[in-house]
Amino acid sequence: MAVEWTITIEGRNEFGDVCRKAVRIDKSWERLFDGDLGLSIEDSKTIMAALQSAVVNHEAETYSLFRRVCPDCHRFRPVKDYTTRRIRTVFGIVEVRNPRWMLCRDCYPGMVDAFAPLREICPDRATSELMELTARLGSMMPYRQAARVLAEFLPVEPTETHATVRKRTIRIGERLNDQVAEEELHARAQTDERRQLEMQLPGDRRKEFVIIIDTAHVRSAGSNSARNFELVVARCGRGGRGEGGGRYFVTGSTDQRAIRDRALHALREVGYRGFGDVTVISDGAEILKRLPRAMPKPTAHIIDWFHIAMKVQPMQQIADHMARSRSGLSEALPAIDRDIRAVKWRLWHGRVDRAITDPPQWAQALEPVS
Known part of the structure; x- marks a missing residue:
């Protein structure tokens, strides 16, 4: 005995146009005995892939139609040709119609050129969300493991390999570096103007x-790699x-x-x-x-204090060793500990001169005998 679930997806724009798409999921009662209760991850992939396909196709078609209108004369631009474009999303690859429009002949006479409007909103053939998610996973775990996680929970294609994850991670990193460099250049140019707006308050x-x-x-992971x-x-x-x-x-x-x-x-x-x-x-x-x-x-x-303490600790170890190795100096151990703590306290509170110029009383007793 089986049950067929049909999910209807309906979209309506501001002009009243309706777009519908149906998704069918088959569930068998016999699989209940195996613990297969409710929708599985594969079922969710099917549903989300169908929903994504409907939404992406509608948005791509709407944007392409919008870009066909010439902004100067408000007439339709001539059609160069129609092709298809595969757009990778977090819910699978969607194949959409990819038109190319010519420049308006009335506004640009003598110019023969064409452009694809979908390249303006999707230059990487992948959505920005997929690029960001791939780069985030690629920065937190090995590329192969990140590719397996994407394939496990998202309806992505087998072509989403570790090489793809690596390329996207590097590409996003390069874009972030370019963005930071541009912001630094812009901020550097405005430094003089900002100084005039700020009031210098000493001791603030x-x-x-x-x-x-x-x-x-x-x-590098490889011993012979550079x-x-x-x-x-x-x-x-x-x-x-x-x-x-x-x-x-x-x-x-x-x-x-x-x-x-x-x-x-x-x-x-x-x-x-x-x-x-x-x-x-x-x-x-x-x-x-x-x-x-x-x-x-x-x-x-x-x-930083950690590395300062690392420099002081060997001093105490050397003093302890010399005090134990010489007869009659064991009673100096409490004084050594107290003076070492005093040196740390002076360094921590910025009294560097006192930490250097005030030698402990037991230091002369530990000097090497000539």
Whole structure:
């Protein structure tokens, strides 16, 4: 015994035109004993693919008809030819009618040229949602796994392979880089005008900005491959306690100018206008030491507390070892711990001079005997 479900999709535009499409789903009662209850993922793919086909065809036809009207004389443009175009969406590939219109002969006499209106709204032969989803999955997991996830839950074609995921991810990344570069260029041109609109308030913590930056070395999976590269990851935000949020950026370029431009763009998103106290916090890597020198003044550079503590910890271990290896110095261990904590406290509170110039009392006792 079987039941046939028919789903009718109806669309109506502002002129009253109606577009209908029917989708049929067959369900067998015998499959209930196997636990097949309700609609499956495959059934949902069939329904969404049919709905997507109806909507995309209607929108493509409407836009093509709209672009056929000449904006100057409001007459129909001549027809060059009709072809088909396959548009990839998150709910499958939709084949639509792809007309090409000639330029208006009355408005552009002597010019023989044609254009495809669908290329204006879908230049990649794929919707922006599919491009974004593919790039997002490709950035979070291996390309092959991302392709399998897309095929598992979406009615995509077998041609959506890991190579397609990789190309789309790289393409979206290139577009984001171009967008950021354009925004940086636009913001750099308006820096002088913005400075005139801002009032410099000395001691205002709202004018304190912090850049926390680090590098990550990405090694190639193959031992003989040379595709190793370094990433720069940073968070740019306001200084002071209670200031949350901030802007993040990642770049594969270690060029001093490229890092500076990306940092300035991120700082402008949180209110930086070319003046104020900027602090760069890093692990002391050589490529990051060059950033404060390229930033607008005043810019200070400090090493993050984790790497400072890593430099202090070996001092305590060496002092402990020397105290235990010499007779009569075991009673100095509590003083060593206390003085090491004092050094950390002075460094944490910015009293660098005292941390360097005030030697502990037990330091002379640990000096090597000549």
